[in-house]
Amino acid sequence: MKRAGQQGWSTTEYLAILTGLVVLWRSSQLVLEHLAEHHDEFSWALMIPF
Known part of the structure; x- marks a missing residue:
């Protein structure tokens, strides 16, 4: 049987993970939007041989 204090910590941990x-x-999503917006500026990097 769980104590009331344990239930509170479980909920807090769940919400912290969900928020993260x-x-x-x-x-x-913001990074992908930024890359799409500035694709021409970054496309030269694809031409560099590795």
């Missing part, structure tokens, strides 16, 4: 995933998802 939302921030990660949104920031990745």
Whole structure:
């Protein structure tokens, strides 16, 4: 049987992880939008031989 304090920590941990995933998802969308907007400026990097 779980104590009331444990239930609160589980909920807090769940919300912290969920918030982190939302921030990660949104920031990745912003990076992709930035790359799409400035594609011509970055396309020269694709021509560099490795």
